[in-house]
Amino acid sequence: MKELFPAKQVMGFVFSLILTIVALLVYYTDMSFTAGMTVLLITAFIQAGLQLIVFMHAGETKDKGAIYTNIYYGVFMALITILGTLLCMIWGYV
Amino acid sequence: MDFFDRFAIPNPSPVIYASMVAIGLTVLAIIAGLTHFKKWGYLWREWLTTVDHKRIGVMYLISALLMLFRGGVDAVMLRAQLATPDAKLLDAQHYNEIFSTHGVVMILFMAMPFIIALFNFVVPLQIGARDVAFPRLNALSFWLFFMGAMLFNISFVLGGSPDAGWTSYFPLAGNQFSESVGTNYYMIAIQIAGIGTLMTGVNFMTTILKMRAPGMKLMKMPMFTWSALVANLIIVFAFPVLTVALAMGTMDRLFGTHFFSTDAGGLDMLWANLFWVWGHPEVYILILPAFGIYSEIISTFAKRNLYGYKSMVWSMVVIAGYSFLVWAHHFFTMGQGALTNSIFSITTMAIAVPTGVKIFNWLFTLWRGKIQMTVPMLYSILFIPLFTIGGVTGVMLAMSAADYQYHNTMFLVAHFHNVIIPGVVFAMLAGLTYYWPKMFGFMLNEKIGKWTAWLLSIGFVLAFFPMYITGLDGQARRMYTYSASTGFGPWNMAAFIGALIMAVGFALIVYNIYYSVRYASRDIGSDPWDARTLEWATHTPVPEYNFAITPQIDSIEPFWDAKKNGQELFKGKFEKIHMPNSSGMPFIMGCIFFAWGFSFVFSIWIPLIITTIGIFVCLALRSFEVDHGHYITVDEIEETETKLRGAN
Amino acid sequence: MKIDNSLPLEYSTEENQLKVLGFWIFLGAEVMLFGTLFATFFTLVHRTAGGPTGAELFEITPVLIETFLLLASSFTIGLGIHAMRLGRKNAMLAFFGITLLLGLGFLGVEIFDFVQYVHEGATIQTSGFTSILFSTLGTHGAHVSVGFFWGLFIMLQVKKRGLTPQNANKAFIFSLYWHFLDVVWIFIFSFIYLKGMM
Numbered sequence: 001m002k003e004l005f006p007a008k009q010v011m012g013f014v015f016s017l018i019l020t021i022v023a024l025l026v027y028y029t030d031m032s033f034t035a036g037m038t039v040l041l042i043t044a045f046i047q048a049g050l051q052l053i054v055f056m057h058a059g060e061t062k063d064k065g066a067i068y069t070n071i072y073y074g075v076f077m078a079l080i081t082i083l084g085t086l087l088c089m090i091w092g093y094v
Numbered sequence: 095m096d097f098f099d100r101f102a103i104p105n106p107s108p109v110i111y112a113s114m115v116a117i118g119l120t121v122l123a124i125i126a127g128l129t130h131f132k133k134w135g136y137l138w139r140e141w142l143t144t145v146d147h148k149r150i151g152v153m154y155l156i157s158a159l160l161m162l163f164r165g166g167v168d169a170v171m172l173r174a175q176l177a178t179p180d181a182k183l184l185d186a187q188h189y190n191e192i193f194s195t196h197g198v199v200m201i202l203f204m205a206m207p208f209i210i211a212l213f214n215f216v217v218p219l220q221i222g223a224r225d226v227a228f229p230r231l232n233a234l235s236f237w238l239f240f241m242g243a244m245l246f247n248i249s250f251v252l253g254g255s256p257d258a259g260w261t262s263y264f265p266l267a268g269n270q271f272s273e274s275v276g277t278n279y280y281m282i283a284i285q286i287a288g289i290g291t292l293m294t295g296v297n298f299m300t301t302i303l304k305m306r307a308p309g310m311k312l313m314k315m316p317m318f319t320w321s322a323l324v325a326n327l328i329i330v331f332a333f334p335v336l337t338v339a340l341a342m343g344t345m346d347r348l349f350g351t352h353f354f355s356t357d358a359g360g361l362d363m364l365w366a367n368l369f370w371v372w373g374h375p376e377v378y379i380l381i382l383p384a385f386g387i388y389s390e391i392i393s394t395f396a397k398r399n400l401y402g403y404k405s406m407v408w409s410m411v412v413i414a415g416y417s418f419l420v421w422a423h424h425f426f427t428m429g430q431g432a433l434t435n436s437i438f439s440i441t442t443m444a445i446a447v448p449t450g451v452k453i454f455n456w457l458f459t460l461w462r463g464k465i466q467m468t469v470p471m472l473y474s475i476l477f478i479p480l481f482t483i484g485g486v487t488g489v490m491l492a493m494s495a496a497d498y499q500y501h502n503t504m505f506l507v508a509h510f511h512n513v514i515i516p517g518v519v520f521a522m523l524a525g526l527t528y529y530w531p532k533m534f535g536f537m538l539n540e541k542i543g544k545w546t547a548w549l550l551s552i553g554f555v556l557a558f559f560p561m562y563i564t565g566l567d568g569q570a571r572r573m574y575t576y577s578a579s580t581g582f583g584p585w586n587m588a589a590f591i592g593a594l595i596m597a598v599g600f601a602l603i604v605y606n607i608y609y610s611v612r613y614a615s616r617d618i619g620s621d622p623w624d625a626r627t628l629e630w631a632t633h634t635p636v637p638e639y640n641f642a643i644t645p646q647i648d649s650i651e652p653f654w655d656a657k658k659n660g661q662e663l664f665k666g667k668f669e670k671i672h673m674p675n676s677s678g679m680p681f682i683m684g685c686i687f688f689a690w691g692f693s694f695v696f697s698i699w700i701p702l703i704i705t706t707i708g709i710f711v712c713l714a715l716r717s718f719e720v721d722h723g724h725y726i727t728v729d730e731i732e733e734t735e736t737k738l739r740g741a742n
Numbered sequence: 743m744k745i746d747n748s749l750p751l752e753y754s755t756e757e758n759q760l761k762v763l764g765f766w767i768f769l770g771a772e773v774m775l776f777g778t779l780f781a782t783f784f785t786l787v788h789r790t791a792g793g794p795t796g797a798e799l800f801e802i803t804p805v806l807i808e809t810f811l812l813l814a815s816s817f818t819i820g821l822g823i824h825a826m827r828l829g830r831k832n833a834m835l836a837f838f839g840i841t842l843l844l845g846l847g848f849l850g851v852e853i854f855d856f857v858q859y860v861h862e863g864a865t866i867q868t869s870g871f872t873s874i875l876f877s878t879l880g881t882h883g884a885h886v887s888v889g890f891f892w893g894l895f896i897m898l899q900v901k902k903r904g905l906t907p908q909n910a911n912k913a914f915i916f917s918l919y920w921h922f923l924d925v926v927w928i929f930i931f932s933f934i935y936l937k938g939m940m
Binding site for chain 2: 759760761763764767768770771772774775778779781782785786789790791794828867868869870871873874877891892895896898899908912
């Protein structure tokens with residue numbers, strides 16, 4: 001039975017629960033918007049990285065260069081799209 | 095009868111009824127012809143169910159050429175209407191419909207399939223592969239594109255064409271101002287074709303990353319393959335944005351949501367924003383493969399290796415990154431502040447730098463080369479100065495303050511035609527001429543080809559350079575007429591004559607194909623251009639398995655080095671080859687998608703639900719299907735190889 | 743078909759390796775798809791047109807249940823792949839079954855949540871904000887629903903045909919998809935719900 005629950009994945013799961021609880025602090029405590037967003041950004045991206053590396057085995061084959069480049073490129077372009085859209089639609093009207 | 099009212103044309107005219115009759119007769123003629131010559135089985139076995147990348151490439155090519163003429167007829171009608179002041183040839187509504195379909199057809203159903211045709215035919219051969227990574231997905235991509243294009247094209251005889259421009263800006267594209275189903279066609283037909291294109295992107299990225307012949311490192315790939323890799327990377331990251339934007343537009347029109355509406359918290363300019371987040375990378379999806387084609391051709395006919403290989407690669411990678419950082423230059427006049435405009439202005443101008451690097455590299459490749467002025471080379475030589483003018487006017491448009499003068503004028507129309515026609519269209523025609531012998535086993539006539547190239551260039555200059563002048567003088571785009579007092583008349587007449595000259599040029603392409611089919615020599619060998627890359631190392635016609643033995647690569651131009659230094663490309667002996675099986679599923683799924691799109695356009699809900707289920711059933715069947723492909727035996731390979739070697 | 747026995751079953755043929763890389767590239771496209779939805783969400787989040795705002799609509803309890811269900815399912819699908827690599831077919835099927843049940847639970851709570859929103863006067867037609875809220879959540883939910891059937895089909899195939907290279911490859915790719923949906927949910931949880939209730 002024990003071999004079905006590898007330590008790495010159990011630890012990963014525990015860690016992701018901890019990250020979720022940390023993120024919940026922004027709801028249960030009185031935080032400024034900046035502080036809250038900082039906490040959320042940090043926990044969300046660590047959580048995503050955790051899934052990618054521990055659970056999705058992104059780095060286990062010789063294609064890992066292509067896989068990581070592709071995902072980082074996607075995340076970068078998604079961030080550019082989000083920030084650029086906000087710049088054009090909301091922030092840019094001062 | 096109420097049910098059938100929705101299919102009526104909202105703005106009928108004799109031309110549309112004539113087209114209906116023409117379409118009906120053509121369909122009947124095709125069906126009768128196939129039946130008379132007993133070609134139904136051949137069509138099904140060899141084409142509709144094929145998963146061979148070469149045949150799929152040819153089908154893309156035929157579709158692209160058909161759409162070129164469909165969009166070209168639109169263009170001539172537009173120029174005819176504008177040729178004289180206060181002309182009555184078309185009314186405002188028909189003019190709107192025609193410029194909208196002209197734009198969509200030319201960009202999405204002509205230029206895109208044309209480059210994908212060349213990806214399909216050339217890329218696996220250039221990297222020494224037997225097929226693409228996912229052959230059946232490739233067939234599905236084609237059928238989705240094809241059915242999307244067909245759905246879009248029936249709009250003008252059933253229910254009305256889209257009339258809100260190829261950019262389909264809201265609120266104009268909303269229900270209030272576009273009542274007919276035309277804009278539904280736009281949203282749904284492009285969605286279907288776009289899903290196909292996205293799958294193409296995934297497929298070719300995987301193919302190029304994983305299926306290169308042994309020894310072909312990334313920095314030893316031919317330039318066209320590099321351009322294909324970068325363009326498909328952009329496809330993978332840009333097309334999802336279009337998918338989302340079109341889905342939102344569809345929901346706004348059919349389900350009453352408020353994404354782009356002007357009330358209830360919607361934001362109309364968000365559509366423009368999302369459209370160009372996709373739209374700007376899209377133009378680089380078109381131009382980078384064109385650059386790749388020019389690189390192959392210039393190096394082949396200058397008889398020199400490409401100057402600055404590494405800088406060529408890096409400039410494409412940089413362009414791919416920048417292409418996602420410039421989109422707001424399409425709406426500098428929207429009203430956002432100077433800071434936003436300045437940021438996008440600077441990123442836009444910065445793109446000129448890597449593009450300039452490429453222009454200089456081509457010039458240095460030509461420098462002291464032994465230039466052979468073949469038709470593909472003629473297009474490439476004409477491309478360099480004409481495209482540079484388009485690039486320079488692009489930098490003018492990039493200056494956000496000055497853009498208030500140029501925005502939505504004929505100056506802009508002249509600019510983007512100036513980059514797309516000498517940039518993309520010339521490259522596709524050059525690529526068509528260059529790869530024609532590999533595809534069909536004979537060459538296109540050089541003399542007619544040169545006439546075509548010159549007519550297109552002269553026609554192009556005459557058609558579009560006057561628009562720079564009238565645009566600066568304030569002639570707005572998308573206006574169906576103007577008064578004589580504006581003084582635009584003579585310039586627009588010149589443009590119309592230019593358009594006619596271009597029409598003659600395009601007609602000559604058809605004549606050239608006819609002439610060459612009849613008279614061209616079939617005895618041309620497998621390497622008629624004395625070329626440099628792997629696609630010329632295999633036989634003509636290319637056997638099903640492309641290469642009997644997988645080539646071993648140790649340089650950028652393996653075939654050239656093999657010819658000059660006598661290196662052996664194909665080491666080892668024949669082994670049985672694994673090939674994918676043909677399948678009717680992609681074609682059937684394409685047909686279901688067509689029915690799905692059609693029901694969606696006209697909001698006929700029951701067939702929509704049935705076809706949606708049908709699509710998922712197809713996916714489920716595919717999941718359970720066991721298909722290990724088949725093997726070509728050593729005996730069969732030997733037989734084919736002996737026969738083909740004899741033919742050469 | 744050459745089978746390389748030094749690699750895990752899901753990578754053992756060339757075709758399998760192609761499929762894994764191809765799916766990763768497709769996930770890159772999915773990142774952009776959800777990125778666009780988020781871009782639209784952040785643009786329209788305050789455009790409520792007098793309708794309900796996020797702070798008025800959102801309840802922490804169902805959101806927390808959804809989050810823990812999906813996190814747990816991401817854990818169990820990981821265990822399923824681990825069991826598959828050990829060749830433990832029944833354990834793998836059990837973990838896959840648990841994963842799909844957790845996914846079904848997630849969908850149940852999400853649908854319940856949607857019904858609540860509609861009761862409070864927020865439909866997809868109410869405002870720019872509700873349009874994109876339902877669309878973003880709905881796109882994720884639709885992915886989970888498709889995943890449910892996909893996972894079910896793979897379980898049936900493994901049961902019927904055993905742990906062949908093809909089935910192992912399908913199961914592995916499905917696990918990538920499922921983990922990815924968890925990642926998307928983390929961002930929905932953080933930047934739609936928690937930010938909205940902050």
